[in-house]
Amino acid sequence: MSRILPHPLLTLALILMWLVLTRASLGHLVLGTAVGVGAGLVYARLETGPTRLRSVTALVRLAGVVALDIVRSNAAVAVLIVSSRRHRKSGFVEIPLRLQDPTGLALLAMIITGTPGTAWLEHDRASGVLLLHVFDLKDPEDWRHLIRTRYEALLLEAFA
Structure with a gap:
């Protein structure tokens, strides 16, 4: 890795993607x-160092949970949009x-x-508090419980 091209494969992939999405010309x-070189340099500045993965199975379980939740959420939001807006807060x-x-x-x-x-x-990194916006909020405590038990617990198992 050099200072100009800290991520040569990323740079090459971005150049190729650019040429595929536009008409290839000089x-x-x-x-x-x-764009590719600039993005590679920006990405190098954002890197936090090597990630220590403790459990691949936790990530696989998380992927299943997230897939199921996305399907459920799509259906719930579709129903909310089609139905009366009076009951949504x-x-x-x-x-x-x-x-x-x-x-x-x-x-996360x-x-x-x-x-x-x-x-x-x-x-907020100092306090560890996440601010979340919810399209249809009924009980904030339900959302706290959902995020902490369904997602954060598996992420802690995988990365902590």
Whole structure:
């Protein structure tokens, strides 16, 4: 890894993707190369170091739980959108997390944001509190319990 190309495979993949998505020309090759090199340099600055994975089976179980929850959430949000809007109340929930690992937190952010009806708004690293927006909030304590027992517990098993 050099200072100019800290991630040569990432850079090459981004250049190729750029050329596939645009008409391949000399100008797009130059522009795609600039984007690829720039993205590689940015990614190198964001790296937190090697991730210590303790349990692959926890991640496999988490993938199954998340897949099931996304299907359920899609159905629930579709019903809410089609039905009367009177009964829906959006809101914010603060959830104290025990998870500190950056990779685990990034996965949790992707899970929450990728699940219809929820959005990860912010995480205070000092206090460990996650601010979550919920499309149809009935009981904040249910959401705290869900995030901590279904997702955070498996992420702690995998990364802590």
